Amino acid sequence: MADLEGLKQAVIVGKRLDAVELTKQAVGEGVDPQELVNSILIPALNVVGDRFEKKEIFVPEMMIAAKTMQACMDVVKPLLRKEAKIVHGTVVLGTVYGDLHDIGKNLAKLLLESSGFKVIDLGVGVRPKTFVDAAGAQKADVVGLSSLLTTGDPHVLETVKAIREGGVSGGVKIVCGGAALTRRFVEETCGADAFAKDAAEGVRKIKELLGITQ
Numbered sequence: 664m665a666d667l668e669g670l671k672q673a674v675i676v677g678k679r680l681d682a683v684e685l686t687k688q689a690v691g692e693g694v695d696p697q698e699l700v701n702s703i704l705i706p707a708l709n710v711v712g713d714r715f716e717k718k719e720i721f722v723p724e725m726m727i728a729a730k731t732m733q734a735c736m737d738v739v740k741p742l743l744r745k746e747a748k749i750v751h752g753t754v755v756l757g758t759v760y761g762d763l764h765d766i767g768k769n770l771a772k773l774l775l776e777s778s779g780f781k782v783i784d785l786g787v788g789v790r791p792k793t794f795v796d797a798a799g800a801q802k803a804d805v806v807g808l809s810s811l812l813t814t815g816d817p818h819v820l821e822t823v824k825a826i827r828e829g830g831v832s833g834g835v836k837i838v839c840g841g842a843a844l845t846r847r848f849v850e851e852t853c854g855a856d857a858f859a860k861d862a863a864e865g866v867r868k869i870k871e872l873l874g875i876t877q
């Protein structure tokens with residue numbers, strides 16, 4: 664039987680080889696890969712975040728856990744990727760300036776691509792002007808911002824403002840996600856079109872905003 668609790672613990676303490684092996688075993692035994700990400704891998708990082716906050720662990724341990732999660736994601740990713748036949752539109756995606764977290768952004772990218780969107784990934788630490796330039800050049804339908812740090816709030820605000828004022832073609836929609844953000848801050852304070860609590864909600868909201876019904 665798949666040792667899911669063992670997998671979670673292996674990610675938390677950063678035992679990469681064990682975690683990869685347990686991931687392979689779990690999917691080999693038929694555990695749904697999306698469920699594995701949502702119920703085991705992400706919650707494992709939440710435990711790591713809590714321990715970091717309580718100063719029970721420090722940045723190096725958090726880094727090792729993140730690398731372990733990423734190694735597990737490398738096993739799971741090909742199983743999550745679906746070939747989408749339709750192209751619904753283009754999403755320019757990136758983590759805001761000052762922030763290097765990218766695990767959530769990469770998950771959002773994977774799910775968007777599997778749902779039929781072309782994704783232009785600008786990476787991490789992206790300046791407002793880079794978002795504006797890419798959105799214009801790519802004729803983006805949507806700009807997706809990821810922000811994990813509270814210190815990133817001003818950068819989210821500034822980026823939304825820059826996109827709105829930067830002459831990006833009329834109706835470009837802005838969707839934001841990431842642990843540091845709230846619906847209220849994103850939609851009311853920043854004036855973005857939508858906050859997404861996770862990647863699946865992001866895809867749903869983007870489809871809604873673009874009037875896509877399939």
Ligand code: B12
Nearest residue numbers: 712762763764765766767807809812813840841861862865
């Ligand atoms: C892993 C991790 C790291 C890794 C990052 C590795 C990497 N490649 O990403 C490392 C070790 C490098 C790191 C560094 C730091 N971290 Co850190 N980190 C985390 C941790 C434990 C997990 C984050 C994660 O990947 N979660 C899993 C993913 C899947 O979740 P997610 O990003 O939220 O994404 C989901 C949704 O939010 C959404 N989503 C996200 N983005 C987007 C975008 C769009 C468009 C859409 C639609 C959806 C969407 O979809 C995703 C999937 O459903 C969090 C704790 C936590 N609970 O979040 C702390 C945390 C974010 N880190 C924190 C801190 C403080 C730091 C450091 C400042 C520490 C330091 N002193 O140096 C540095 C910052 C470096 C920098 N400049 O960015 C704090 C932030 C506190 C705050 N309120 O600001 C947290 C919350 C830990 C804590 N509890 O204190 N970190």
